[in-house]
Amino acid sequence: xxxxxxxxxxxxxxxxxxxxxxxxxxxxxxxxxxxxxxxxxxxxxxxxxxxxxxxxxxxxxxxxxxxxxxxxxxxxxxxxxxxxxxxxxxxxxxxxxxxxxxxxxxxxxxxxxxxxxxxxxxxxxxxxxxxxxxxxxxxxxxxxxxxxxxxxxxxxxxxxxxxxxxxxxxxxxxxxxxxxxxxxxxxxxxxxxxxxxxxxxxxxxxxxxxxxxxxxxxxxxxxxxxxxxxxxxxxxxxxxxxxxxxxxxxxxxxxxxxxxxxxxxxxxxxx
Ligand code: GLP
Numbered sequence: 047x048x049x050x051x052x053x054x055x056x057x058x059x060x061x062x063x064x065x066x067x068x069x070x071x072x073x074x075x076x077x078x079x080x081x082x083x084x085x086x087x088x089x090x091x092x093x094x095x096x097x098x099x100x101x102x103x104x105x106x107x108x109x110x111x112x113x114x115x116x117x118x119x120x121x122x123x124x125x126x127x128x129x130x131x132x133x134x135x136x137x138x139x140x141x142x143x144x145x146x147x148x149x150x151x152x153x154x155x156x157x158x159x160x161x162x163x164x165x166x167x168x169x170x171x172x173x174x175x176x177x178x179x180x181x182x183x184x185x186x187x188x189x190x191x192x193x194x195x196x197x198x199x200x201x202x203x204x205x206x207x208x209x210x211x212x213x214x215x216x217x218x219x220x221x222x223x224x225x226x227x228x229x230x231x232x233x234x235x236x237x238x239x240x241x242x243x244x245x246x247x248x249x250x251x252x253x254x255x256x257x258x259x260x261x262x263x264x265x266x267x268x269x270x271x272x273x274x275x276x277x278x279x280x281x282x283x284x285x286x287x288x289x290x291x292x293x294x295x296x297x298x299x300x301x302x303x304x305x306x307x308x309x310x311x312x313x314x315x316x317x
Pocket of ligand 1: 081082083084085086112113180181182183184188189190210214
């Protein structure tokens with residue numbers, strides 16, 4: 047696991063956007079796994095800038111979003127499909143083929159098991175995910191894989207914990223319906239990505255970040271399993287990194303890695 051600490055949230059967004067640019071310029075038909083939440087908004091803004099400067103094109107990119115609320119269709123302003131349109135897809139839509147942007151949408155009456163299986167098949171048919179972007183829940187969730195999620199899990203429906211419902215309630219108006227279930231890629235789906243970049247910013251993520259990097263690997267803390275993936279980069283701002291043990295080591299390693307990556311490139315497993 048590589049840990050990169052940036053001065054500000056803007057610097058985090060910049061760094062991750064440049065990784066994505068590098069990846070797509072290396073593999074034009076790359077498959078990206080995308081995340082929602084407040085954390086990646088600045089990243090998407092930066093990608094739009096790069097797109098507008100003709101530094102990157104998404105013409106041949108396929109995307110899979112991590113998760114979607116259960117029984118919320120794509121036009122609902124609370125849907126993650128709506129979020130992605132608003133913060134990214136609509137701004138680059140002259141270029142992006144929306145039929146290549148996938149979400150695990152499951153409406154009432156539809157069988158979540160079948161939709162989960164179909165999502166997995168679509169990912170496989172696309173050649174697997176080259177780079178998965180992740181945020182981090184304050185309870186250690188990734189996607190909507192709540193504590194107790196099996197490390198073997200695939201895309202499926204999950205009931206959300208009260209902690210996650212409370213954390214996300216800031217995004218809903220008082221009388222607005224807030225779902226308590228969601229479809230989410232499983233932990234095993236996420237671990238199958240060739241590369242993973244997890245972004246965390248803000249002091250409120252510092253405990254979860256510390257547990258992710260050096261806590262015991264346990265289904266009580268789903269993000270901890272990322273310790274076992276061979277190509278994970280955790281990119282933090284200073285606030286989110288404030289409780290990381292052994293921080294000097296990571297700062298030093300990041301410097302050394304940067305030199306090597308500038309010389310030999312990134313994403314060497316991608317052809
Ligand atoms: C949400 C999403 C996650 C996201 C996390 C953190 O519930 N399902 O994919 O990473 O919570 O969100 P935020 O970035 O708003 O803190």
